[in-house]
Amino acid sequence: MAQRDVDQIAQAASLFGLAIPRTALTGAAGENLGTGVGSSLEFQDYREYTPGDDLRHVDWAAFARTDTLMVRLYREEVSPTVEIVLDASASMASDPQKRSLALNLASFFIVLARAHNSRPVLWLAGERVLRHAGDWDRHLDAVIFDATVDLASVLAANRPQFAHRSLRVVISDFLFPHDAETSLQVLSKGAASLALLQILSTEEAQPAPGMARRLVDVETHEYCDIVLSEQAVATYKERLERLKGAVSRAARRIYGAYSCIVSDRSLLEVARQDLYPAGIVEAR
Amino acid sequence: MEFAAPWGLLAGLSIPTILAIHMFRRRYQEKPIAGVFLWAEIAPTASVGRRRDRPPITRSLLLELLAAAILTLLIAEPLFPTEDVVEHLVFVLDNSASMSAKDADDTSARDRAIARVEEVVEDVPRCVVTVITTGRQPEVLAGPAASPRETEQALRNYRPLLERHDFSAALLLATQVAGKGKVIFLTDGIDADRPVLPQVAVEALGRPLANVGITSASYIVPPMEPEGARIFLHISNLSDQELHRTLTLRAEGAVIHREKIELARRSRKVLTVPVTGSFEIIEATIDEDAMGVDNRVTLIRPKAALVRITNLLPPGRSRRTVERALRATRVTEAADPATADLVFALPGAHSATHESQWVVEFGGDAKGVDLIGPYMIERANPLAEGIQLDGVVWGGVSQEKTTARPIISAGEFPLFTVAKEAQGLRLRLNIDMQRSNLHKSPAGPLLISNIVERRREQLPQLLRWNLHQGERFSLLPPADTGGRLIGPSGDASRLGAGRPILLTAPAQTGVYTIQFVETDFDQFAVNFLDATESDLSRCSEGAEDAPDTSLYGQVQASYAKPMIEAIAALVVLSVLLYNWYHLVGRRHDV
Numbered sequence: 001m002a003q004r005d006v007d008q009i010a011q012a013a014s015l016f017g018l019a020i021p022r023t024a025l026t027g028a029a030g031e032n033l034g035t036g037v038g039s040s041l042e043f044q045d046y047r048e049y050t051p052g053d054d055l056r057h058v059d060w061a062a063f064a065r066t067d068t069l070m071v072r073l074y075r076e077e078v079s080p081t082v083e084i085v086l087d088a089s090a091s092m093a094s095d096p097q098k099r100s101l102a103l104n105l106a107s108f109f110i111v112l113a114r115a116h117n118s119r120p121v122l123w124l125a126g127e128r129v130l131r132h133a134g135d136w137d138r139h140l141d142a143v144i145f146d147a148t149v150d151l152a153s154v155l156a157a158n159r160p161q162f163a164h165r166s167l168r169v170v171i172s173d174f175l176f177p178h179d180a181e182t183s184l185q186v187l188s189k190g191a192a193s194l195a196l197l198q199i200l201s202t203e204e205a206q207p208a209p210g211m212a213r214r215l216v217d218v219e220t221h222e223y224c225d226i227v228l229s230e231q232a233v234a235t236y237k238e239r240l241e242r243l244k245g246a247v248s249r250a251a252r253r254i255y256g257a258y259s260c261i262v263s264d265r266s267l268l269e270v271a272r273q274d275l276y277p278a279g280i281v282e283a284r
Numbered sequence: 285m286e287f288a289a290p291w292g293l294l295a296g297l298s299i300p301t302i303l304a305i306h307m308f309r310r311r312y313q314e315k316p317i318a319g320v321f322l323w324a325e326i327a328p329t330a331s332v333g334r335r336r337d338r339p340p341i342t343r344s345l346l347l348e349l350l351a352a353a354i355l356t357l358l359i360a361e362p363l364f365p366t367e368d369v370v371e372h373l374v375f376v377l378d379n380s381a382s383m384s385a386k387d388a389d390d391t392s393a394r395d396r397a398i399a400r401v402e403e404v405v406e407d408v409p410r411c412v413v414t415v416i417t418t419g420r421q422p423e424v425l426a427g428p429a430a431s432p433r434e435t436e437q438a439l440r441n442y443r444p445l446l447e448r449h450d451f452s453a454a455l456l457l458a459t460q461v462a463g464k465g466k467v468i469f470l471t472d473g474i475d476a477d478r479p480v481l482p483q484v485a486v487e488a489l490g491r492p493l494a495n496v497g498i499t500s501a502s503y504i505v506p507p508m509e510p511e512g513a514r515i516f517l518h519i520s521n522l523s524d525q526e527l528h529r530t531l532t533l534r535a536e537g538a539v540i541h542r543e544k545i546e547l548a549r550r551s552r553k554v555l556t557v558p559v560t561g562s563f564e565i566i567e568a569t570i571d572e573d574a575m576g577v578d579n580r581v582t583l584i585r586p587k588a589a590l591v592r593i594t595n596l597l598p599p600g601r602s603r604r605t606v607e608r609a610l611r612a613t614r615v616t617e618a619a620d621p622a623t624a625d626l627v628f629a630l631p632g633a634h635s636a637t638h639e640s641q642w643v644v645e646f647g648g649d650a651k652g653v654d655l656i657g658p659y660m661i662e663r664a665n666p667l668a669e670g671i672q673l674d675g676v677v678w679g680g681v682s683q684e685k686t687t688a689r690p691i692i693s694a695g696e697f698p699l700f701t702v703a704k705e706a707q708g709l710r711l712r713l714n715i716d717m718q719r720s721n722l723h724k725s726p727a728g729p730l731l732i733s734n735i736v737e738r739r740r741e742q743l744p745q746l747l748r749w750n751l752h753q754g755e756r757f758s759l760l761p762p763a764d765t766g767g768r769l770i771g772p773s774g775d776a777s778r779l780g781a782g783r784p785i786l787l788t789a790p791a792q793t794g795v796y797t798i799q800f801v802e803t804d805f806d807q808f809a810v811n812f813l814d815a816t817e818s819d820l821s822r823c824s825e826g827a828e829d830a831p832d833t834s835l836y837g838q839v840q841a842s843y844a845k846p847m848i849e850a851i852a853a854l855v856v857l858s859v860l861l862y863n864w865y866h867l868v869g870r871r872h873d874v
Binding site: 176204212215217218224225226 | 312313314315316317318319320321322323324
């Protein structure tokens with residue numbers, strides 16, 4: 001079973017950092033500016049002193065000029081919550097490379113989040129949605145991609161309590177019949193930013209014409225007998241493009257980022273060729 | 285276990301069929317993927333060939349096989365014997381006319397046979413009965429395994445009237461029906477020569493009687509001399525005493541002849557009665573006695589079946605030979621070439637004008653070869669019947685090739701050929717009569733006579749009008765349409781199709797009418813003419829028990845029927861539900 005490639009994750013994390021959106025964030029005190037006032041060095045405004053205010057923030061010079069106690073307000077500096085939603089359905093393990101890349105990406109974003117002094121949250125969407133706020137590596141190593149419920153269904157059924165104004169990264173193949181906009185409503189609700197990473201195996205992205213096969217869905221066990229003719233493959237690709245387009249459009253409407261990643265490359269190549277151009281990571 | 289409908293077991297062929305379907309059904313290599321919905325309904329599934337494989341032992345297969353087996357049993361209607369068995373009495377009744385002969389008490393062997401059957405049936409408290417009557421084709425009068433009441437009713441229809449015949453077919457059938465049980469054969473005389481079957485007990489119920497009967501009869505009208513019509517009769521005294529009888533001939537409701545006949549013991553009188561007048565039907569009767577069926581014959585005047593001839597041969601030896609032969613046959617009349625049945629002509633001088641016209645060509649080649657044999661004659665062909673060509677010089681034989689079928693040939697030379705044409709038949713005598721001596725040989729007129737007779741057989745009419753019971757005859761109907769046969773009592777039966785129609789004279793004596801398209805086509809009479817059967821002095825009483833058994837067979841009186849319908853319904857329902865769930869419910873849009 002393909003596992004996470006720790007070295008490659010470390011290498012990628014040394015080259016790329018989490019792209020923090022310009023929209024306001026919430027989170028624990030940190031190095032990113034939040035929406036509230038806080039204790040960062042960036043001056044934001046004044047207001048009159050009220051009992052209980054930190055006396056260190058009283059602008060004594062302004063008191064001297066105006067005889068009014070004014071308190072300097074500084075923009076709050078926060079460390080954003082990074083939530084990684086990993087689709088743990090069986091389709092994510094339909095190909096070993098795809099499975100491995102999904103785990104590496106999840107691990108990569110946890111590393112990036114931690115590099116921003118953020119506390120990452122891992123959401124594993126299997127038969128149920130489980131929240132893991134620590135010991136991520138152990139949880140990632142224990143993931144069994146065997147759920148027979150698709151991501152949209154499990155999210156709709158479980159309604160996970162995502163953090164407000166968090167950065168969300170969703171790792172899924174999105175290969176299930178769904179309405180992208182409806183599916184993304186749950187994922188985007190209250191998010192400061194949303195990145196959708198659609199992972200496809202080589203065969204899913206570029207199926208080759210060939211013999212007749214019984215194609216069996218790894219999740220639903222539905223099947224269809226089909227001759228993988230050029231025409232059939234072309235029709236499939238056309239449908240896949242429509243599906244990708246729908247997810248991409250839905251992501252754009254909510255100012256999210258979308259990237260379709262084929263699993264035949266290393267994490268570093270994916271970061272360079274897919275995540276960076278999509279604005280999901282930024283160069284250090 | 286027995287089966288009410290054993291042919292239903294053929295449904296068991298569905299089992300190997302199901303296995304074959306499972307073995308040869310299209311199988312695809314399975315490929316697990318994500319998002320099968322993207323592949324659904326892309327294109328119709330194409331054939332990828334079939335490959336034989338070990339049949340998968342699936343629940344679906346097992347259920348289908350079980351359902352097929354149970355349905356097969358259901359169709360075959362299995363019957364499970366119970367302890368309830370009854371005696372099976374099997375009787376064979378002699379169906380020959382002598383069984384109907386009445387003695388001084390006005391009873392017949394038939395009456396005694398019926399009484400005997402009823403007596404045996406009454407003696408056995410629980411029984412079923414099968415009664416078979418003898419004949420060329422034995423018939424089951426009651427049963428198989430009829431109730432005593434049904435048997436009693438069926439015996440009322442027992443009317444023996446056949447000429448002498450072989451009983452073995454009926455006895456063989458009876459022994460098959462009886463299994464290992466005894467068969468009782470009721471007849472009117474112990475015949476030491478009759479082959480004995482080990483299971484058959486013979487009971488003779490006849491009594492020797494004096495009888496006079498008409499044992500042969502014919503109505504003759506010479507083809508070219510209608511005024512010479514006459515009736516031939518044989519009247520036989522089959523008793524050991526001298527007897528008198530009065531012969532009466534009636535036609536059109538009037539007596540046309542009557543005479544007294546003195547008959548010495550065991551003698552036969554041959555009578556020829558001229559018929560003055562063209563009566564269609566003449567009935568000859570003698571005084572009633574013990575056996576009625578041989579005291580009366582009905583004779584139908586034979587019709588002249590004349591072949592219409594045109595002789596187009598030029599004057600000369602050929603023409604003279606043909607004319608001489610035609611005169612001898614006495615069954616021809618002159619006709620014009622368009623309507624003639626038979627046309628004699630030089631080669632190529634005439635073509636058939638209608639489908640049934642035969643053209644006989646006489647002609648050779650003046651420069652042809654003369655042959656003295658050896659001659660090859662196709663003896664199986666009726667056209668060559670009786671032809672002997674020893675010493676015949678066949679002269680002027682043309683050497684031209686032909687595809688016609690040779691009837692007579694010499695080496696590579698066909699001498700007499702037959703060819704079917706688009707219309708009619710073309711016969712060719714490859715001969716120059718001037719250089720031959722065929723006309724001096726009996727073969728010459730015989731050949732022409734054969735041609736005329738064969739053509740006459742093709743005429744659309746009966747060739748015989750007075751028949752014995754069971755005599756086979758053929759009929760060429762006017763068209764290929766079904767006809768009807770109206771019996772003496774007015775009952776009608778359908779005639780088979782085809783040309784010619786092959787018929788068997790029925791057992792009931794009297795006049796029969798043939799109809800085509802509701803129009804009377806012809807009539808024929810069936811008479812009982814059998815001196816052996818009319819001889820009632822051979823009748824006797826006695827019994828011979830079955831040599832190897834004295835027990836009747838036994839049959840199952842009732843059968844248990846399992847609840848196979850309910851089981852079948854349950855299994856079939858299971859198969860449907862299972863297959864629906866697995867093959868339809870989980871299959872995606874394909």
